Amino acid sequence: MSDDLISAVRNGNHHAVPPLVLELDRAGRRAALAELKELRKEARDWEWQRQDRIRKALLVAGAGCHTGAAGCATWIGGRDLRSWSRSPYPLILVALGDRDPVWLGDLAHRLAGRAMDSEAEFTFISELARMAGCPIPTTDSVVEGWSDRISSARWNGRSGNRVPLIGILRSDPHVAVLAPRLFELPELPSQVGWYDTPDSSDHWPAALCALAEEGVLDRSQLAERCVTRLVRGGKNGDQRFFLAVLQQLHLTEDEERSHLRDWMGMAADAISVVASHAQDVLTRLDARGELSTRDLAEVSGSVLFRREKKLVRGQLILLGKVLSRDAGTAGELLPVVAEVFGNEDTALQERALKLIARHLPADDTPLREELSFAAARLGPLHRETVSALFGTAGEEAPADGPYEELLPPVPVLSRLDPAPQTVAELVEEVAAQVKSRSSWQGSTPGALAAASGVSAFERTLDGLVRVARTERAELAEALQEALAGAWLIEHGIDRRPEPAYVTTSDALALVVGSLLGRISEKDVTWGKERWTGTGSCPHAALNGVLLARAWEAAGAVRSGGVPFLLATPTWHTGSLDAAELVERLRTYQRLGVAPGAADFSQALLRVRRSGASGAAEAAAALGTPQGDRLAAWIRADEPMVPVLRHGLADDRPSAGNWWQRSASGVRHVLLATKERPLIQQEFPRSFHWLGRAHVPSTRECYHWGAEQCSHWIATLPEDGETLAAWLMPDLLRNADEGPRGGAWFLPPLMEAGGEAGVAVHLALAYGLGSRHPEDRISAVDALLVVAAQGRLDTALLGRELGVLVDHDLVKVNRLADSARTAAATGAYRTVLGVLAAALPTLLAYEKAPRGIGDLLAVAAECAEQCGTEGIEPIAGLAGTAGRKGASQTVRQAARLSKAFKE
Incomplete structure (x- = not known):
């Protein structure tokens, strides 16, 4: 049988x-x-x-x-x-x-x-x-599977009509057991947490509450679990879901009172929408006399430190009501109100100052002294009011000495460690990188992660070539054991790897596959001699260079005739010391080894040309074709390809409103690059895309949102301007609708050599206006690096920001957030220089764009901190400051204008 x-x-x-x-x-x-x-x-x-x-x-x-x-x-x-x-x-x-x-x-x-x-x-x-x-x-996986089945059942297979969720849940035999477990999962299943509107009658929050009303689910249990999850925190979508359920359960007054400490915790630490709900509950508790002065002071001390202006205003309103109702609470509550003096928003500072002026007891000297000391943090805008309220005691003491700009230290070049020399060390490095699917991962990698990734890969690739020459059999046996079951080794090596998505781990797998005999000699020969892909976009072209090097290294480990690779970088950025490359060529010459075409071409693109005249002479003295090419490359000292300016700053649309300007003007601000014939003539075909003329395209690229590759920067580490121009469409998309992490390459790009011209500054401008906060932080890091290097042209960056806003490519409120973050590090003069060049464009609009008041507030804060010496007057500032009304824009313009006059 x-x-x-x-x-x-x-x-x-x-x-x-x-x-x-x-x-x-x-x-x-x-x-x-x-x-x-x-x-x-x-x-x-x-x-x-x-x-x-x-x-x-x-x-x-x-x-x-x-x-x-x-x-x-x-x-x-x-x-x-x-x-x-x-x-x-x-x-x-x-x-x-x-x-x-x-x-x-x-x-x-x-x-x-x-x-x-x-x-x-x-x-x-x-x-x-x-x-x-x-x-x-009732495990987590069962609950998730159950929610999947419920969601699938919502669509009638025959008619295609959507079946009401509440009906499916009522008929489900497991709902009473599994539905409460949804509130205990680390993260909600996506199909549960998604809904059109929180009060929709045909989504999970309403359905669960309906079941609670019917007695199928325990209502009090649901309420307790919602509160617990909101206090614990988590993903924003999950928090909104639990809040929607809680609001639809309509807690009684007793239930609200029993969770007083929970509401205080939510108001202090929860996401904005949850904190706002908690603030509303606390307001109701205060109205019912169930919120003590001590509890109000405690929670206010946390809420007033939050960045959300709406929450701070709401808390000040609540404090004002309590102070008006009971003057005896002033001694405990007014010092809490004074914490707002440290807020970056001057309107909130003024509101707090007025509240204190209204309720400050005349006979409480200790309290007056305490508040006077706190008021010293206020800027010149409130100086008259502070003096009137507290006298000269409230004025801030003059600063000691001249202003000093605080910038991060200039990044120091870090030399790569030698390639692994022993089989054990090399196998460990190879296994770590191949099994991780890439040499580094992360949605928003920074300069350190990118540098670490390319350094590890280059050392390992060079180590494979070196050790395969001397201990091939032992290395092959050790790799066979260490990589058993690794997908890239067992199944992922193809005769013609797709360059569009190739990563450094793919490149290592290709070389290891050749060493282990998983790739035939015929295939390796094809890869070395016939790989001519040049790519359809910069990402594919840069990946194609990596793939050409990998095929060449695959042949080197099979033949064992190459002592080491020429293109292994000297420093973490990917740059290669010219004198070191000369010595490597001399060793090749002595051993009678012919340099690989892709390896030598990559070495040329990496060599540091500035200050290398002595290396050029030594290279020419070798008397080899490669030595002559290296000498000529160093002496020419030209950028990889010339970058063309966009010329849009002087060709602005004439309409008066910013949206009309963007509609009638050029929608995309990108930079084209010229041809470099030398690349076409002397480099392998796999490098030819790099030397062609390119007009940037905004057509969707399949690399957008894909895994980022550290080797993109390391391919041209001495040509940051060229890379910035080629990768600009990524930043444009990142400022509009792109996924998180799109500005990952800005910090390492700023460490690249070459000129910091219009492309680098335009890239920074896009990054500062990125859609996602983490990308704006990457851009701020990059900005500070360039400023510390002394390569930042603040006027140029400001003009580029104005161009991008003028064409509706970045939002002013996002630029304000980036500027505020940069200024908070102590780089006040740098930020002021940039904003002083950007503001004239923005102030020229008949109707100011949203966020201009915040941008003016940052500029005013910078001017008050560092002074305006050396900064040209801002065109249009006086006219904006002189407008009628008390809007944020007018008030902050007046504040900035006053700083320029002092």
Whole structure:
């Protein structure tokens, strides 16, 4: 009988497997299982089409033949037995039909502890629990699978109409047990947390509350769990979900009072929308006399430190009501109000100052002195009011000595460590990078992460070439063992890797595959001699250079004739010392080794040309073609390709409003690059894209949102201006609708050599206006690096910011946030210089764009801190300051104008 079963499995006849399993006794199943395990091992070396044919049958047969629940669960969870087609779980249930209920319950709980890939797995576990007569497991994976099944059931398969959620939940047998567990998951399933509007009647918050009203779910339990999750914090979407449920439960006055400390915690630390709700509850508690002065002072001390202006205003209003109602609370509450003097918003400072002036007791000298000391933090804008309220005691003491700009230290070049010299060290490096799928990962990597990634990769690549030449057999054996099961080594090496997505780990896998014989010599020859891809975008072109080097290194480790690589960088940025490259060429000459075309070309692109005249002479003295090329490359000292200016600053649309300007003007501000014929003539074809003329395109690129690659910067580490121009479309998209992390390359780009011209400054401008806060922080870091290097042209950056705003490519409120962040580091004069050049464009609009008041406030703060010496008067500032009204824009313009006059 076991032969029939094995035959059915080999033929992929999964429907015939369950009855054949049921006909076997315990001993027969064990014997069959041993054969099935051997067949599973054998199948791992088959092509995927042949593997896929037997997967279902193998899965069903192995599950049915296991006599222990633990082994059965492990077999069912095997990744290599998964298939994209319909799940065979119903057949497994049939094959397990003769098992003891306790055994089935054990299996259900073991499977429930594993992660699930589909709702079919939930259905399988729930059926096992039904057959076992036991409660369904309530693990996180089961709850997530249940929510998947509920969401799928919302769409009627026949009519295509959407079925009401509340009806599905009412009829579900597990809702009373599993629905409350949603509130205990680390993160909500996406299909649960998403809804059109919080009060929609056909989404999870309303449905759960309806079930609570009907008694299906415990209402008080839901309320408690919502409060617990809101206090704990978490993803914004999850927090909004729990808040929506809580609001629709309509807590009673007793329930609100019982959670007083929780509301205080939410108001202090929760996301804005949750904090606002908590603030409303605290206001109701105060109106009912259930919020003590001490509690109000405690929570206000936290809320008034928050950045959200609405929350700070709301708390000041609440404090004002309490002070008006009970003057005796002034001694405890007014010092808390004075904390607002440290807020960056001058309007809030003024509101707090007025509140103190209104309720300050005339006979409380200690309190007056305490508040006078706090008022010293206020700037010149409030000096008259402070003097009138506290006298000269409230004035800030003059600063000692001249103003000093605080900038970060200039980044220091860090030399790469030598390549791994021993087999053990090299294998460890290779395994770490290949198994991680890239040499570094992260949505928003910074300069340090990028530098670490390229350094590790380059050292490891060079180490493979070096060690393969001297200890090839030992290295191959060690790599074979260390990388057993690694996807890139076992399955991911193709004869022609796709350059569009190639990463440094792909490049290492290609070289290792050649060393281990996984790639034929014919394929390696093809890769070295015929790889001519040049890419359709800068990302693909830069990846193509990496791939050309990888094919060349794959040939080097196979032949063992290359002592080391020429292009291995000297420093963490990817740059290569010219004298060091000369010495490497001299060693090649002495050994009679011909440099690889891709390796030598990459070395040229990396060599540091400035101050290398002596190296140029030494290179020419070698008397080799490569030495002559290196000498000529150093002496020319030209950028990779010339970058063309956009010329839009002097060609602005004539409409008066900013949206009309952007509609009638050029929508995209990008930079074209000229041709560099030398690249076409002397470099391998895989480098030719780099030397062609390019007009930037805003068409969607398949690299947008893909994994970022540190080797992009390290390919041209001495040509930051060129890289900035080529990668500009990424930054444009990042400022509009791109995903998080799009400005990752700005900090390492600022460490690249070459001129810091219009492309570098335009890249900074886009980064400062990025959509996501973390990308704006990356841009601020890059700005401070360039300023510390002395390469920042504040006037040029300011003009570029004005151009981008003028064409509706960045938002002023985002620029204000970036400027505020940069100024907070102590770089007041740098920020003021940039804003002084950007503001004339923005102040010229008939209707000011949103956020201009915040930008003026940052500029005014900078001017008050560092003075305006050396800064040209800002055109249009006086006219804005002289307008009627008391808007933020007018007030801050007057403040800045006053700073220029003092």
